[in-house]
Amino acid sequence: MFERGTIHDILGDLVVYRNLEPADERLRSPQLPPLPPPQSWGGKRGGVPRKAEPAYAQAVLRILGQAQALRSDQRLQRLIYIGDTAMNDGQAIRNLGQHLPVYGFIGHERLEESKRIEIEDGIMLANRWAALVDFVHFLQGEGFAFDEATAVLVDLDKTAFGARGRNSQAIDAARVEAVRRTVEEVLGANFNEAEFRVAYDELNQPPYHPFTADNQDYLAYICLMVGGGVYDFSQLLTDLEARRLSSFAQFVEACAERPIGDELAPVHREVYTNFRRGDPTPFKSFRYREYEETVRRMDCLPDDAGEEKVLAEEIVITREVAEVCRFLKGKGVLLFGLTDKPDESSTPRPELAQKGYLPLHRVTMKVVGNSILRVEACPEPSRRVGS
Ligand SMILES: [Mg+2]
Structure with missing residues (x-):
């Protein structure tokens, strides 16, 4: 039997998705100093800041301050951050460190390598999730206090669930399927699956990130315009190669100047309008499908499916992260979840909410991973783990 639970069991509603709107209504209580609207958090493109921007750290600290005020008169004095990407989460940790002392853990699973742990500037990078212990x-060992003046920030996407390197392919599969469905539904009988795969797999690679900004909304739109014959695929590759085309902005404008068929016109308009407004998630209808595909992969297999199949096909809660959170909570530490995952792919739109669909942090998932920490067995400070 698999253990099951939700992120809500661990964090409650103390989570923010990409829009930095806390799910917990209590943070908007009139008894607390009001939070500014997310658009005025000072993000680079005039919108909500992204994880690696200094303004993101400031916004998160303001929101954390509210969460702390709900439960304590003490100000927060130190932070812990648990994430999965050295670039994004690492930068967020360094930015938070400008305001409060912070230690970070960046995990991913690479069982084919021997266990490796590196510590640099208070950030531990490990190729095992079990290294959280x-x-x-x-x-x-550092004498770091786990108490009421401490908060732990837990990344959700590919950390608290869909652990990177162990279970993250299930999250990616949900996204690819959402792109595929979007393109298929828009193009109808003109949809060519094999051509779609070729274009998506090619452009999803890091060498194309300067063009796609590694943004799946952009990629979905590009696949749609290619599949719909607005921009020929081999021409696109040639234009990128010759640097006649270098940014997504140029691509959208180029498409806007071309004839676009009736079936493609509404999605083109959606992306074009939102993109020009500076919305980092311009392809809403794709992200709604991503939400559906993500939820569909949570606790969908029977118990006798076995762990290997579950990790390959379902999105599960990372047991190691859950255990560390429970341990810290027991010490009085404030727990808060954050993720750059768009709200549109994390929370149900109203018609689905009416049918009982829930935001991702409230959806039941299996809990899979190594049991690393039993609160009563946790050793006292003494052992020092070096790099
Ligand atoms: Mg993540």
Whole structure:
């Protein structure tokens, strides 16, 4: 039997998705100093800041301050951050460190390698999620206090669920299927699956990130315009190669100047309008499908499916992260979840909410991973884990 639970069991509604709107209504209580609207958090493109921007750290600290005020008169004095990407989460940790002392853990699973742990400037990078126990010991060795003046920020996407390197392919599969369905539904009988795969797989690779900004909304739109014959695929590759085309903005404008068929026109208009407004999630209808595909992969297999199949096909809660959170909560630490995952792919739109669909942090998932930490067995500070 698999254990099951929700992120809500661990964090409550103390989570923010990409729009930095706390799910917990209590943070908007009139008894607390009001939070500014998310658009005025000072993001680079005039919108909500993204994770790696300094303004993101400031916004998160304001929201954390509200969460802390709900439960304590003490101000937060130190932070812990648990994430999965050295670039984005690492930068967020460094930005938070400009305001409060912070220690970070960046995990991914690479079982084909021997276990490796590196610590640099208070950030532990590990190729095992189970190394979270080493992280706890490291903090204890540093004399870091786990108490009411401490908060832990937990990344959700590919950390608290869909652990990177272990279960993250299930999250990616939901996204690819959402792109495929979007393109298929728009193009109808003109949809060519094989051509779609070729274009998507090619452009989803890192060398194309300067063009796609590694933004799946952009990629979905590009696949649609290619599949719909607005921009020929081999011409696109040639134009990129020759640097006649280098940014997504140029691509959207180029498409806007071409004849676009009736079936493609509404989605083109949606993306074009939102993109020009500076919305980082311009392809809403694709992201709604991504939400559906993501939820569909949560706790969908029977118990006798076995762990390997579950990890390959379902999105599950990372047991190691859940255990560390429970341990820290027991010490009085404030828990808060954050993710750059768009709200449109994380929360149900009203017609689905009416049918009982829930935001991702409230959806039941299996809990899979290594049991690393039993609160009563956690060693006292002494052992120092070096790099
Ligand atoms: Mg993540």
